[in-house]
Amino acid sequence: MSRKRDKGDGHSPFWRGPLLAWGALLLLLAVNVALAYLLGGDNPLIGVGIAVAMVLVVAIIFMDLRRSGPINRSLAGAGLVWLGIMFALMFADYLTRS
Amino acid sequence: MTASTASSPPVALHEPWEDLSRQRQAATMGMWIFLLSEMLLFGGLFAAYTVCRSLNPMGFRAGSHEADLVYGTINTVLLITSSLTMTLAVRAAPARLHKVALGFLAATVALGLAFLAVKGMEYHEDLTKSLFPGPGFKLPQQGAEQFFSFYWVMTGLHMLHMTAGVIAVSRLIVVGRRYPEWLETSPAVEATGLYWSLVDVIWMILYVLIYLPGRGG
Amino acid sequence: MSQAAAQAADGRPLTYLSNGFTLRSWLTSTDHKRIAILYAVSITAFFFLGGIAIGIVRLELVTPTQDLVSADTYNRLFTLHGIVMVWFFLVPSIPTTFGNFLLPMMIGAKDLAMPRLNLFSWYLYVAGGLFTVYALIAGGVDTGWTFYTPFSTMFSNSHVLAAAMGVFVVGFSSVATGINFIVTTHMMRTRGMTWMRLPLFVWAMYATSFVMVLATPVLSVALLLVMAERWLGVPIFNPTHGGDPLLFQHLFWFYSHPAVYIMILPAMGVVSEIFPCFARRRIFGYQFMVYAMVAIAVIGFFVWGHHMFVSGQSGYANLVFSFLSFVVAVPSAIKVFNWTATLYRGQITFEAPMFYAIGFVGLFTIGGLTGLFLATVPIDIQATDTYFVVAHFHYIMVGGSVSALFAAIHFWWPKMTxxxxxxIWARFAAILMFFGFNFTFFPQFIMGWMGMPRRYGSYPPEFQIYHVLSSAGALVLAAAYLLPLGYLTWAYFRAPRAPRNPWHATGLEWTTPSPPPPLNFDAPPVVNEGPYHYHPAEVGPEARPEGAEDEQRASSA
Structure with a gap:
């Protein structure tokens, strides 16, 4: 957040990281579509797994979590943990219904 | 975050802050907490979707098969790219590259509007194919109508977020063009960037939930 | 602007109250103290609205037959009572008034981190309130405050959309307040105010804010889906299209159980301030009080399924939720024990806030223990949807939260006004409230245990005695709520002026003048000791210095 580090790492220009991330995201998207056709859409875990990888790329590079303080990182982590609680306990019901 | 009056130049530093870098830190943290609540907002929708899909797997597959992958993929690429331009604008602004930052912001707005336009075309096509739940709905399978219920609610809510994002970025351009120093120092730039990326992230998940289940066999 | 030199027209120092007298100066103020007053006025209005609704219900229940209002009107009345009391009174009550007013002062800040967001959150609250009032005027809602599907989506002919919209909007007000409090607590603590020196009220606000931020959006989604199904006709919860009405209950209770902690954690924060002050004791086990509050806020998210034991949820899920519900009782018990231990060997005096606070602990304990009954699956199956449940959660929410709210009103009244x-009047009102409350709700435990179901306007005659007792108690309770409205209004204009620190309490809010100047402190305070320093460690407490109060009052006049 300070001015210094927004100028980049000193030797690499400010656009380099984001541009690489953009390439990685397009690649992951292509892989995801290809896998959906190859494996059929029956297994949601593969698609969601790749989407989560894309989300992590955006969070770490675009949203700058890499260099954000521990508090912001914990906040992002807390979101995932709470989503985990919601899914886990909701499916504690749905997966055990007779 | 806005200028109080049009005549006086906007100040980035506001009461009760005495230090701009602390204020920026606070704005970023505030935005992250807001994003946390947004995660739970869409997370609740995703959970509801997952439950309904687990109850009607075939219906959801049939529904997804009708969703237009081309529009969806184009929109994903548009959004990923807009997230790139937004990030570059956020990085360029404090580096005193005003022209560059404004250019990237304009590109972001353009890409965002393109996304909304494509989404509008897709909605139009969906409606002509009678894919809105209700009497005369196209698909007979149990659960397909439900899939499209989630489709409309989730993409609709996402579209609202996109619209808010386009407005917020446009505001940065309008104020930033007149007052380059404001663009350089205001906490609003980074906060808006975070919001934009989150809207992008939400779409990435939506894309997988909506467009991919019905592919392949 | 120099605060110290600023003088209002009448020669008294400028305070947040004398900093502008027009309506506009209030409605556009970003001063956290003025926004607290705006909230206080609005939640009081909603409190009496919800109170009138339940007053008619209690009147109807005096006789076993449905004779005062129609069954349909009866449904709309208790629904209105629930919606208004939960979302427009209890959830915002302590955080938006005392949290807003005190949080910045307790940590030595000039204002909340985002003052304009704070004002905006009040406008959101008002907007949500207008939707609700519209729903009421248009004819009301009959779903119960829980909006259960499929009744709310497919069958109800009442104004579900407007009411759900009101709750949806007011949720964002909650989230905005939560964001503001969290950022403020992180970023605006004055020099020396470390995390482990924060007053417990600040910790309570911090924990509450996280619950607000994490839970409220899920309620928004649940209501959004209900509104979409009703308005657009999309069959999300409709079982004939493969939907599951229980899904709504999962989403709803993911918010609404933690919402109980949104209501009770601030109350715990309030009494944690009051007990040390009127016992002249350091709080017993400060760190455990902090951990207990955080634990309550977190574990509160794991227990929502105990509202669904008889809904058709799987038996395994029932077991899991039952166990987790027992777990959440542990930190609550730690807090009750620590408050009691704080009183031990203290120099206790019984001012009105202390009466209310002691009432809180007793009623909260009863409410909490009966909660354990209901967390036990076999007992809950017996007692579900009876007055036993009604009495249980009123002991927590009314006996607990509202008692603490009144404790806070009296404790910080000198600071605010x-x-x-x-x-004398205040002590009388406090005792009256305690008796009125038990008079109203204890009979409900008994008749609930005997099988009287909730939400019915007519009932078998053998329950009449309990209903009559309960209605009579409600009358006493109403008097106990109206009484402070009267004497506090009088006090605002006529009572003696308050010194800076009438209770000789610790805490930064007591170091500024009463009422505080617009920016709270003349210079940023510096903190160099922990909270509740009522006596040196290892030494017992001493009585409050006699006469010091008058001395201070004389010097401030």
Whole structure:
């Protein structure tokens, strides 16, 4: 957040990281579509797994979590943990219904 | 975050802050907490979707098969790219590259509007194919109508977020063009960037939930 | 602007109250103290609205037959009572008034981190309130405050959309307040105010804010889906299209159980301030009080399924939720024990806030223990949807939260208004409230245990005695709520002026004048000791210095 580090790492220009991330995201998207056709859409875990990888790329590079303080990182982590609680306990019901 | 009056130049530093870098830190943290609540907002929708899909797997597959992958993929690429331009604008602004930052912001707005336009075309096509739940709905399978219920609610809510994002970025351009120093120092730039990326992230998940289940066999 | 030199027209120092007298100066103020007053006025209005609704219900229940209002009107009345009391009174009550007013002062800040967001959150609250009032005027809602599907989506002919919209909007007000409090607590603590020196009220606000931020959006989604199904006709919860009405209950209770902690954690924060002050004791086990509050806030998210034991949820899920519900009782018990231990060997005096606070602990304990009954699956299956449940959660929410709210009103009244209040009247009102409350709700435990179901306007005659007792108690309770409205209004204009620190309490809010100046402190305070320093460690407490109060009052006049 300070001015210094927004100028980049000193030797690499400010656009380099984001541009690489953009390439990685397009690649992951292509892989995801290809896998959906190859494996059929029956297994949601593969698609969601790749989407989560894309989300992590955006969070770490675009949203700058890499260099954000521990508090912001914990906040992002807390979101995932709470989503985990919601899914886990909701499916504690749905997966055990007779 | 806005200028109080049009005549006086906007100040980035506001009461009760005495230090701009602390204020920026606070704005970023505030935005992250807001994003946390947004995660739970869409997370609740995703959970509801997952439950309904687990109850009607075939219906959801049939529904997804009708969703237009081309529009969806184009929109994903548009959004990923807009997230790139937004990030570059956020990085360029404090580096005193005003022209560059404004250019990237304009590109972001353009890409965002393109996304909304494509989404509008897709909605139009969906409606002509009678894919809105209700009497005369196209698909007979149990659960397909439900899939499209989630489709409309989730993409609709996402579209609202996109619209808010386009407005917020446009505001940065309008104020930033007149007052380059404001663009350089205001906490609003980074906060808006975070919001934009989150809207992008939400779409990435939506894309997988909506467009991919019905592919392949 | 130099605060110290600023003088209002009448020669008294400028305070947040004398900093502008027009309606506009209030409605556009970003001063956290003025926004607290705006909230206080609005939640009081909603409190009496919800109170009138339940007053008619209690009147109907005096006789076993449905004779005062129609069954349909009866449904709309208790629904209105629930919606208004939960979302427009209890959830915002302590955080938006005392949290807003005190949080910045307790940590030595000039204001909340985002003052304009704070004002905006009040406007959101008002907007949500207008939707609700519209729903009421248009004819009301009959779903119960829980909006259960499929009744709310497919069958109800009442104004579900407007009411759900009101709750949806007011949720964002909650989230905005939560964001503001969290950022403020992180970023605006004055020099020396470390995390482990924060007053417990600040910790309570911090924990509450996280619950607000994490839970409220899920309620928004649940209501959004209900609104979409009703308005657009999309069959999300419709079982004939493969939907599951229980899904709504999962989403709804993911918010609404933690919402109980949104209501009770601030109350715990309030009494944690009051007990040390009127016992002249350091709080017993400060760190455990902090951990207990955080634990309650977190574990509160794991227990929502105990509202669904008889809904058709799987038996395994019932077991899991039952166990987790027992777990959440542990930190609550730690807090009750620590409050009690704080009183041990203290120099206790019984001012009105202390009466309310002691009432809180007793009623909260009863409410909490009966909660354990209901967390036990076999007992819950017996007692579900009876008055036993009604009595249980009223002991927590009314006996707990509302008692603490009144404790807070009296404790910080001198700080907020610059006037004292009539102590005799206040003690009388406190005792009256305690009796009125038990008079109203204890009979409900008994008749609930005997099988009287909730939400019915007519009932078998053998329950009449309990209903009559309960209705009579409600009358006493109403008097106990109206009484402070009267004497506090009088006190605002006529009571003696309050010194800076009438209770000789610790805490930064007591170091500024009463009422505080617009920016709270003349210079940023510096903190160099922990909270509740009522006596040196290892030494017992001493009585409050006699006469010091008058001395201070004389010097401030």
């Amino acid at each position: 610059g006037r004292m209040y009539p102590e």
